[in-house]
Amino acid sequence: MPDTRDDGSAAELRIVVERSGGFAGLTRTWRIEPTPAEREGWRELVQRCPWQEIDASAPAGRTGSSGADRFHWRIVVTDSETTRQAELNDDLVEPWRSLVEAVRTGRSAKPGAVAEE
Numbered sequence: 660m661p662d663t664r665d666d667g668s669a670a671e672l673r674i675v676v677e678r679s680g681g682f683a684g685l686t687r688t689w690r691i692e693p694t695p696a697e698r699e700g701w702r703e704l705v706q707r708c709p710w711q712e713i714d715a716s717a718p719a720g721r722t723g724s725s726g727a728d729r730f731h732w733r734i735v736v737t738d739s740e741t742t743r744q745a746e747l748n749d750d751l752v753e754p755w756r757s758l759v760e761a762v763r764t765g766r767s768a769k770p771g772a773v774a775e776e
Contacts, residue, residue: 672698674705676762677733680749689762704761705736705743707754713745732759 672693679686693701729749736743751759 671695671739672701673735673737674701674758674762675733675735675737676759677735678730679733680729680731682728689765691762691765701761702738704754704758708734708745708758709754710743710745734758 674691675688676690677686677688691701731749732745732747732751732755734743734745734747734755745755747755
C-alpha cells in the first residue's frame, strides 16, 4: 500500500520523529515531508544514520541506556521504496541527533549542520 500524505497524494519521503517519556510521560511527534527540491538533503541526512547498527535483539529494538524520566525516540523514514525504523533512548549521538533536531525544527536538511535548541 503506498504511503500517502494527509491530502491523499503520494509521499515521496516522510520522516517522523516521536519522543515519549520524560517527567510528564507525554508523547510529541514531528513530521517532515520535504518538497522535491529539499529531498536530496534530507536523504543524505537519513543515509548518514547507522541503521544497520540498530540491535533488533534489544527490547523493543531500543539502543542506549534507559531510566526513569528519560526520553525515548522513535524514528520512522518512509520513501517510495522502503521504510526504516529506529527506537533509541535519550542518549542520542551523531548522526541521529542531527536528524532528530532537523525534523524537530523543520529546517531544511543540510548534511553536517546541527540545529540549535
